[in-house]
Amino acid sequence: MKTFKVATYNIHKGVQGHGPARRLEIHNLGLAVEQFDADVVCLQEVxxxxxxxxxxxxHWPQQGQADFLAPEGYTPVYRTNAITQHGEHGNAxxxxxxxxxxxxEDMSDHRLEQRGLLHATLQLQARELHVIVMHLGLLPGSRMRQTQQLHDFIMREVPADAPxxxxxxxxxxxxxVSHKMADVGLHTNTGKKHPTFPARLPLAQLDHVYARGLHRLGSQVPRGPIWRRMSDHLPLLVEFAWDAP
Known part of the structure; x- marks a missing residue:
């Protein structure tokens, strides 16, 4: 396989709307994940x-949302970031x-926000790919400290020559954040932005796939009424090719 596709999506815990108008979207999200046809799907607020x-x-699923959303043949991995009064959620x-x-790794910067990162090592024939899924904090200072913690984690856990x-x-x-990520060789899309938030009227690209040791071929954000209703974010899809050894 010379190219592969990665998706990242904040699914807002599978529920949208407020008060009596709250609606369950996890079943539509399952169809959306299948439609991505991505080799790797990174999810937040799961x-x-x-x-x-x-x-x-x-119709709340009996399974955890990571297992429920995984298409046939996919391996789901979930790790908890936050424990709440009625349950828990995290990255998948x-x-x-x-x-x-x-x-x-716990990345909580203060007691009001529980954050963390999920690191997985994937095998594709003779190659290994390291993937980190994360959800940074709402405060600028927290994001900078969490990005530094990410840098330290990469230095400690990811081989320097690994994609x-x-x-x-x-x-x-x-x-x-993008400038700080570039300091350690991690880059997102350059030039054209791909706004992902808020889903109903996207103004900013809050969702990214940063890469090192891989060649980015293109990015897209699905649009349309169904995508606007499933989450407060839109998904981001990115196609990559392996760099020459």
């Missing part, structure tokens, strides 16, 4: 379980390729 929502919605990765190992993807919701309305 519920492992939630007792309150399970009581409210008749769905992979067409074998998952050799995975780990989690690496870092995907997720970076919550950065400017370019501070």
């Amino acid at each position: 519920r492992a379980f939630n007792r309150q929502q399970a009581r409210r919605f008749k 990765l769905l992979s067409r390729w074998p998952v050799l190992e995975h780990r989690h 690496l993807l870092v995907a997720g919701d970076f919550n950065d309305w400017g370019s501070a």
